[in-house]
Amino acid sequence: MSLLQTTDLVKQFGGLTAVDGVSLSIERGTVQAIIGPNGAGKTTFINCVSGLLDPTSGSVQFNGDDITGQDPHEIVQQGISKSFQTASIFPRMSVAENVQIAAFGAEHGSFRFNFLKRRESYDAVQETTERMLRSVDLWDDRNIQAQNLPYGDKRRLEIAIALASEPELLFMDEPTAGMSPEETRQTVDLIENLQEELGLTIVLVEHDMEVIFRVSDKIAVLHRGSIIANAAPEEIRGDEQVQEAYLGGAEI
Ligand SMILES: Nc1ncnc2c1ncn2[C@@H]1O[C@H](COP(=O)(O)OP(=O)(O)O)[C@@H](O)[C@H]1O
Numbered sequence: 001m002s003l004l005q006t007t008d009l010v011k012q013f014g015g016l017t018a019v020d021g022v023s024l025s026i027e028r029g030t031v032q033a034i035i036g037p038n039g040a041g042k043t044t045f046i047n048c049v050s051g052l053l054d055p056t057s058g059s060v061q062f063n064g065d066d067i068t069g070q071d072p073h074e075i076v077q078q079g080i081s082k083s084f085q086t087a088s089i090f091p092r093m094s095v096a097e098n099v100q101i102a103a104f105g106a107e108h109g110s111f112r113f114n115f116l117k118r119r120e121s122y123d124a125v126q127e128t129t130e131r132m133l134r135s136v137d138l139w140d141d142r143n144i145q146a147q148n149l150p151y152g153d154k155r156r157l158e159i160a161i162a163l164a165s166e167p168e169l170l171f172m173d174e175p176t177a178g179m180s181p182e183e184t185r186q187t188v189d190l191i192e193n194l195q196e197e198l199g200l201t202i203v204l205v206e207h208d209m210e211v212i213f214r215v216s217d218k219i220a221v222l223h224r225g226s227i228i229a230n231a232a233p234e235e236i237r238g239d240e241q242v243q244e245a246y247l248g249g250a251e252i
């Protein structure tokens with residue numbers, strides 16, 4: 001059974017069909033890339049699965065359960081998380097506090113002010129925080145104020161925040177955007193670690209083709225809201241339809 005399965009997923013904005021009948025099946029423990037030109041519907045697709053948008057029609061199944069149209073916090077509880085852009089970071093709090101808050105929220109579904117008094121959940125939160133900060137290599141920086149981190153480290157902190165709910169599936173929407181080549185290399189290593197060490201299933205939207213071809217098990221190509229190909233990297237590389245629609249005939 002696939003971990004995530006969308007069936008005929010459609011999202012319309014007025015007259016525009018941003019996601020046009022996407023049926024995608026994602027196997028547990030794999031890295032599934034979604035590529036396609038700007039405006040192809042990649043982010044809208046992710047938002048429909050993670051609950052930020054209600055699909056117009058179609059369904060989303062996760063672990064065999066129908067989660068179509070559930071609220072984002074319900075979907076997080078089921079084990080799907082999304083790495084947000086810098087908006088999710090509290091800049092004046094420390095690196096560790098940022099992850100603690102997310103871990104506590106995930107454990108209880110909502111934030112409670114007396115959480116430090118609850119010894120058991122405090123210990124669980126500390127344990128999760130350490131594990132996730134280590135997995136993104138930010139444990140040594142745990143006491144730094146988040147706003148003082150370099151850009152690439154901030155992006156890794158966002159990933160740790162997304163991991164704090166201990167998801168089975170993680171969406172990453174353009175994780176290397178704005179990164180230096182060195183930061184991009186670290187992100188590639190991180191994606192490989194998350195898959196291998198945490199057994200995470202990752203859905204990766206990314207423009208950097210080197211990154212895509214290095215880490216993906218399968219690459220889906222989205223074109224005007226529809227999937228025109230979904231296959232292993234070697235196969236995508238040689239697909240003429242993909243070359244024309246997406247790469248304008250350029251070599252990849
Ligand atoms: N909230 C919205 N309201 C109206 N149109 C939207 C909204 N979000 C996205 N769109 C449109 O849907 C299409 C797909 O956008 P998006 O999913 O962001 O593409 P991608 O992430 O592949 O670049 C685009 O034409 C975009 O302008």
Ligand SMILES: [Mg+2]
Nearest residue numbers: 042043044173
């Ligand atoms: Mg996008």
